[in-house]
Amino acid sequence: MKEVPRLAVNAWSVDTTRTLTPQTLAEVDQLGNALVRDGQGQLAVVVVDTTGRQPPRAFALELFNRWGLGTAGRDDGALLFIALDDRAAEIILGDGVDGPNEQARSDAIMANDVVPAFKRGSPDDAVLEGARGLHQLIVTSELNQPRNAQEAALAWDPRLEESAWSEDSAVTIVSEGPSEPEGDLNVPALAGGAGFVGAVGVAGRALLRRRPRRCQKCRNPRARLDEDADDAHLMPGQVREEQLGSVDYDVWWCEPCQDAVVERYGTLFTRHVRCKKCRYVTANKTSRTIRSATYASGGEIEVTVRCTNCHHTATSRHATPKLTRSTSSSSFSGSSSSSGGRSSGGGSSGRW
Structure with a gap:
């Protein structure tokens, strides 16, 4: 069984095939760190050549749970897994972000973004569009946006x-x-x-x-x-x-x-939210980091809501949890992770 290297600190991408460009890997890492910074979840991308005799989906699901992607108790993780030689792509969703709406969006990401890009020979586009879509799926999930x-x-x-x-x-x-x-x-x-x-x-x-x-x-x-x-x-x-x-x-x-x-x-x-002044869903919400979270302490972000209808602006500050990293093994050997998120297998599969 092929081993998958442990995710490095502040990195949320692993490409054992060296197919993806550094720019693609860097953007994936930025998307993953943004989710952690805002306390909304975890996103990882893994690219391998083959899963051998094990079906790609079973391989990806086991990897997700071994790593414990997501936050314990929230199960807010997502994994985009690619096996290039197997011509297989898998999306694994944590139990906290695999409701009917998230499942439908996962299917759309796989069918409209990931698989078509691989079919036209653009693995970087496939990974970028898939990661961006999953980032948005987590941000707008019912868990994060009631x-x-x-x-x-x-x-x-x-x-x-x-x-x-x-x-x-x-x-x-x-x-x-x-x-x-x-x-x-x-x-x-x-x-x-x-x-x-x-x-x-x-x-x-x-x-x-x-x-x-x-x-x-x-x-x-x-x-x-x-x-x-x-x-x-x-x-x-x-x-x-x-x-x-x-x-x-x-x-x-x-x-x-x-x-x-x-x-x-x-x-x-x-992407728009309801304005507290005019009550229309016409406001944009942006955030910036005041203090970055670390593995020792939480951080702080400033959230600004600007309405494009009445032009009302409101700013607030929110604490973010400290960074966490699964302590599980970097390969499939050993026991399951005792911390972090879990998936029961929700998500999507694609072939090209």
Whole structure:
């Protein structure tokens, strides 16, 4: 069984084949250190020539758990494993970041980024795109961004969203449920929150959004306006959310009543956060290191949130945990790691 060298201090990449460029390895290390610095998880990339007689996925999973990638109790690690001669790629996700949404993103990273790059003969691109995607997966995971799960629930059940009224036009922002659907579709049963999102997925969401509506006043069918026409019935902050792709709105128009109902659908994955002043999901969050964490003590970061809608800016400081490193063996011999994260096998496989 081929041994894999131990990860060096502050390094999160191992290439036993010497295929990847120093620039690629350096960026992977930067991505991994950024996650550790912010206390969000651990990311590693390992490239070997072959796993021999052992299947690549079993090899990668055992390596993940031997190293204990991730934080103990959070299981927030991710491994991109490449066996070049086997033409195999594996993504292993820690148990804390392998929910339905993270699994779907892992599949997309493998199918859209990693495998196509290897097929066109670009291993550096494959590793970089894979590592960047996994970095974003961890950062935006439900574990690190509970807001994502909350907004997913709002996307499925507009009744959970705060109500609003535009005095300039007859536009209602749905707060107590959308117009009655035709047929026997049980909306409350469907709109069950984030757990339902993971179970039903994108197809169910599309069904819920596209179902016919009737006006509760005149009982005539409503018409769903297209993206250009619906802007006239949205507030400026809502238009900005659509421009950023953080939220999508559907406007259902009743011609006889000259009345519009606006329904809100938050994007499941977005880099933008809700502004505490204007309450729209139009703010960008950035962080900088005030004091780097070490293996002896924690660090401190400064987080700045700037809203692109109302231009409100807020700054706060947060402590980060000290760096940790698994004390497990650098090869597959010996016992499992007693510290660090664990994976039950979530992730994705790719071949080229």
